Amino acid sequence: MNTVSKAYLGGSRVMKFLKLLAVISGPGILVMVADNDAGGITTYTATGAKFGYGLIWFLVLLGPIAYFVQEMTVRLGAVTKRGHAEAIFDAFGSFWGWFSFFDLSLTNWLTLVSEFIGMTAGLRIFGIPGWLTVTIVVVFMGAMILQGSYWTWEKIALVFCLINIIYVPAAFLVNPPWETVIRTGIIPHLPGGLTGTMIFFLMANVGTTIAPWMVFFQQSAVVDKGLKQKDILWGQIDTAVGSFLTVVVAIFCVVVTGATLPGVNIQSAAEAALALMPINHFAGAMMAIGLFDAGLLGAICISLSSSWAIGEVFGWAHSLNNKVREAPWFYAYYFFLLISAGILVLIPGAPLVTMTLFVQVVATTLLPAALVFLILLLNNEELMGKKYKNTTLQNVINFAIVISLIVLSTGYSLTTLFPNLFGQ
Amino acid sequence: MRMRDESFTDFFQAVREINAKYKTPRIKMTPMVNASLVMLRFYLIGMVLLLAYKFATLVIR
Numbered sequence: 001m002n003t004v005s006k007a008y009l010g011g012s013r014v015m016k017f018l019k020l021l022a023v024i025s026g027p028g029i030l031v032m033v034a035d036n037d038a039g040g041i042t043t044y045t046a047t048g049a050k051f052g053y054g055l056i057w058f059l060v061l062l063g064p065i066a067y068f069v070q071e072m073t074v075r076l077g078a079v080t081k082r083g084h085a086e087a088i089f090d091a092f093g094s095f096w097g098w099f100s101f102f103d104l105s106l107t108n109w110l111t112l113v114s115e116f117i118g119m120t121a122g123l124r125i126f127g128i129p130g131w132l133t134v135t136i137v138v139v140f141m142g143a144m145i146l147q148g149s150y151w152t153w154e155k156i157a158l159v160f161c162l163i164n165i166i167y168v169p170a171a172f173l174v175n176p177p178w179e180t181v182i183r184t185g186i187i188p189h190l191p192g193g194l195t196g197t198m199i200f201f202l203m204a205n206v207g208t209t210i211a212p213w214m215v216f217f218q219q220s221a222v223v224d225k226g227l228k229q230k231d232i233l234w235g236q237i238d239t240a241v242g243s244f245l246t247v248v249v250a251i252f253c254v255v256v257t258g259a260t261l262p263g264v265n266i267q268s269a270a271e272a273a274l275a276l277m278p279i280n281h282f283a284g285a286m287m288a289i290g291l292f293d294a295g296l297l298g299a300i301c302i303s304l305s306s307s308w309a310i311g312e313v314f315g316w317a318h319s320l321n322n323k324v325r326e327a328p329w330f331y332a333y334y335f336f337l338l339i340s341a342g343i344l345v346l347i348p349g350a351p352l353v354t355m356t357l358f359v360q361v362v363a364t365t366l367l368p369a370a371l372v373f374l375i376l377l378l379n380n381e382e383l384m385g386k387k388y389k390n391t392t393l394q395n396v397i398n399f400a401i402v403i404s405l406i407v408l409s410t411g412y413s414l415t416t417l418f419p420n421l422f423g424q
Numbered sequence: 425m426r427m428r429d430e431s432f433t434d435f436f437q438a439v440r441e442i443n444a445k446y447k448t449p450r451i452k453m454t455p456m457v458n459a460s461l462v463m464l465r466f467y468l469i470g471m472v473l474l475l476a477y478k479f480a481t482l483v484i485r
Contacts, residue, residue, distance in 0.1 A: 092461070093449035094442060099468075314438055365471050372460050380451055410471075417478045 024234040026154050027221035030301060031070060031214050032242030033161040036249045037298030038118020038269065040208040041291055044250050045272040047201055048257030049264045056185030056251050058202065062209045063247035065401050067240055069210050069371065070218055072378050072398065074235035077222030079388045084219040086312035088373050101313050103366040108213050108306045110359035112341040115295040115302065117352055120345055121270035122292035134342035141300060141338060145331065150224050150320040157300050163293045167252040170286035176259035196422035203412035210405055212366040213305045215374060220308035224319050256283060307334040364413035371402045
């Protein structure tokens with residue numbers, strides 16, 4: 001049962017609704033919740049500690065931005081039945097195809113390293129050594145894809161999306177002044193004015209909203225799931241629910257550190273969890289579990305996004321429905337990425353901090369290309385047909401979003417290279 | 425060693441086939457598409473130059 005339409009057969013209304021819910025929830029929710037990966041959680045906890053609840057309104061704005069970009073991948077995937085890597089090769093030729101492929105591979109691998117850093121740091125709080133975390137993650141993620149069904153893989157991944165909501169009860173545990181949260185959080189303002197630090201944090205939050213892997217992942221997932229043109233509406237609902245969840249998690253993350261660690265300079269989410277332990281042990285533990293889960297979700301999606309891309313480009317079998325003997329290179333590449341990133345994190349003295357900073361800069365070289373190609377493809381009537389190409393309104397919104405994303409992500413990347421660019 | 429040579433040959437053959445398959449971009453080169461691709465090239469050149477500058481300053485220090 002691959003499509004929504006097939007699920008809508010027989011049974012009572014409640015059963016129909018539940019079946020539909022089970023079928024539609026997938027790539028959109030996964031990609032959006034996984035967007036709150038280890039790096040994202042670190043950004044939110046740092047934002048909450050630095051500015052309290054003052055930037056919650058800004059996080060709310062990021063939800064629709066993520067939705068509008070990712071929704072385009074649903075239409076493109078469902079109509080063309082091609083992943084983003086293959087679509088770029090086909091439409092723009094081998095130069096842009098190879099550029100996108102190699103840049104995606106490098107960015108994804110570096111991001112995967114940062115996810116392992118987050119996962120090992122999260123579980124180290126509970127006394128679990130890094131090597132054990134890496135081993136467990138590699139074995140678990142390996143088992144997840146080797147079971148031979150996209151459907152099962154997706155549903156297991158969705159369970160980890162549910163765990164990501166752990167920041168909601170964590171926020172209630174620290175008992176924040178809800179009236180103040182709502183009052184200061186909803187009204188748009190910039191606490192302390194438009195300082196260099198504020199600009200940096202705004203750019204960092206935007207930088208975590210859309211990453212290149214998200215575009216490639218969702219389009220490939222839509223194809224692997226077998227969504228058809230008639231399922232596009234459900235894919236859009238799935239993406240909308242996902243963008244709502246990602247904002248909810250981000251807001252509650254900010255509330256936790258805004259309430260408990262005001263004015264503290266947070267360098268990592270693990271540091272925030274540790275600092276929270278003496279204040280509220282359970283909330284601190286939840287932060288650590290959430291960090292591990294965020295890293296795991298990121299790793300699940302990012303490694304798969306790279307494997308799908310290499311399969312698309314080289315024309316190898318690349319579906320999670322394939323057995324290992326049917327798609328050996330797809331699975332081999334997946335394990336190569338996973339194991340190499342995991343091992344690197346365990347090497348004493350490896351330049352991990354430099355790598356995590358470098359990942360943002362490399363991602364910024366790919367993000368504009370991925371987004372511009374997305375819009376150009378969505379405007380191609382020959383490819384999309386009149387019905388599914390971008391409307392004028394969609395173009396106005398998407399152009400505004402893409403230009404803003406490019407400017408702010410580039411600014412964030414430049415700040416990483418030249419820290420005093422916007423002053424302090 | 426021979427097997428390794430063969431797999432490398434296969435790999436480069438695959439790359440050549442991909443290059444041949446996607447030699448001509450399929451998208452219609454409208455002014456918007458052309459302008460976007462030119463801007464992307466300039467953007468990338470700018471980013472690479474900045475990265476090179478940063479690397480050079482780090483090495484000199």
